[in-house]
Amino acid sequence: MEKLKDAFDFSDFSKAERLCLAIFSVFLLAFPWIGAGSFVKTVMIQFLLFSMFGMGWNTIGGYGGQVELGKAQYVGIGSYTVALMMVWWQIPFWISMPIGILIALGYSFIIGYPLFRLKGHYFAIATICTSLVLKDIFDNWNLVGAAKGIELPIHEHPDFLYMQFKSDTYYYYFIMVLFYIALFYMNWFRKSKLGYQLRMIKDDEDAAESLGIDIRWCKIKAYSIASAFVAVGGGFMAVYNLYIDPASVMELSLSIKIALMAMLGGAASLWGPIIGAAFLVPLDRFLGSWLGGHGGLIGLDFMIYAMLIMVVSAYQPRGIWGIIEQLRHKGS
């Protein structure tokens, strides 16, 4: 019960922040009724999905300060579990998604145990390696469709058990619920014992160790939490897109995007990943559809994207939230 209270308790934020959250929540609830086009709707769904990914990454990458660049493998695990169970055994989404989470958790413990012997650059590159190994395996494994990917069977009638709907609105509300679960969980997490331990580890590992914190175990726990978040999102991607292949759910660029949204918005803050996703997802989608459509301009959208990364990391590594806080301190 105490934990639940902590999760819904936003009282340590300033009044302005709470007001923004309230307005934002009203907007999210009302969004499907303001008559936005289907393209804007898909962008909103992507935005909620990526904020959730970013919040997951924030546990290990933001609060824990570990540069984790292999989250795509858990997106893959989540979405492949849902898709394969549905294709092979017609198992409903509501059973296969929790199983996907369990697989992601188990896998993350197995990988995390050797992974967290490493620090800094070694760790970052190793996370990329593990992700690429899994992608290579799925790319060549005929049983799971290899590089062709798998298509989910389409039901004639909308089916809640299999999460198949005719309209995007249902998907929108579903991902919104997931988003709020993630948000409340993160609100609890940042005040939990593990959250404080992680911040301590980020600041000074030696000091944390001398206080009796089991550094490696803490990191593994945070890593697994992040993986579970991402696997849920992966499961959603499978039922939403109805088609998955290694290139869309396990690509390195997906890992980068997840980490980047959290970092651009502001790592180790509750709002950071949401701000980052609110900024990058529309940018990505609109640039992609405007520029990518014109034959000669392929790549220009990613050039702008990359330049943004370079500028942020050179001038304000704490991201957009860092800029806002700086302005606020100047103001007061």
Add this chain to the structure above:
Amino acid sequence: MFLIDALLQGILMGLLFALVALGLTVIFGVMDIVNFAHGEFLMLGMYTIYWINKLFGIDPLLALPASTLLGALLGVASYYWFIKYLLRGPAIAQLFGTFGLMLFLQYTAMFLFSADYRMIDKGLLVGKSLSVGPFVFDWTKLAAGILSLIAFAFVYYFINKTKTGKALQATALNKEAASYMGIKTERMNAIAWAIGGATVGTAGGLLVNFYYAYPMVGILFVMIAFACVALGGFGSIKGVFFAGLLIGILEMTFPVFGQIIGSDFLGPHFKFTVVYLAYFIIVVVRPQGLFGWKN
């Protein structure tokens, strides 16, 4: 028989891998930064030679100095215009920064040259092969291996025997102490980036003789280079040479083992998976590598 052939081919590839990884290890040694954009310097080196060959008809081997020069310029430019500013921030910003540079160069190449796979089709050595007894070598690969070895030896000599090289080593050991001795550490950083860019540019110029140039070619080779650098020990030049050879041999002999066992699962699709796995196992089991001195 197949195995010996694969071994020899592996050594030739390994020499090239060592040259690719050399720049990465020099930069890491001197300033503790991992350059994700390293593979993109390679890619641009490849494109330089490709276009010189295509537009002016100059032989790819004669044009090699152009890719060396371009690499060096790229290295220095990215240091002074970008990396210098990254150094003020935390490690996570440095990683993302070079990652951003990587994406930027990749998509600039895609924007300018499109995503087509391009290969040199005319040149002095292209398509010719040398047979020694039962073994057949492509001249292009032979030239790439030998020239890589020469370039590597040259850099090794420069770093160990010249005054500037010694200053570089001093900076790598202890930046502060080096600056007290009157070494301009910022210039040393720039020199490290110049060496890094020049060597990898040269490697790109050699590689394009027998490998496709396309915008995303870098990520593959940068992962191989990471594995070499990790195996050799981050910052170790001697280490990266032997590690390059080992990885080259591993990459070439692996599909042969698959053939011998008759297993599909060890097929050539997985030859780079082995490299990633090798990196993972190396850093977990022996983080300091074979010859490493930095923790």
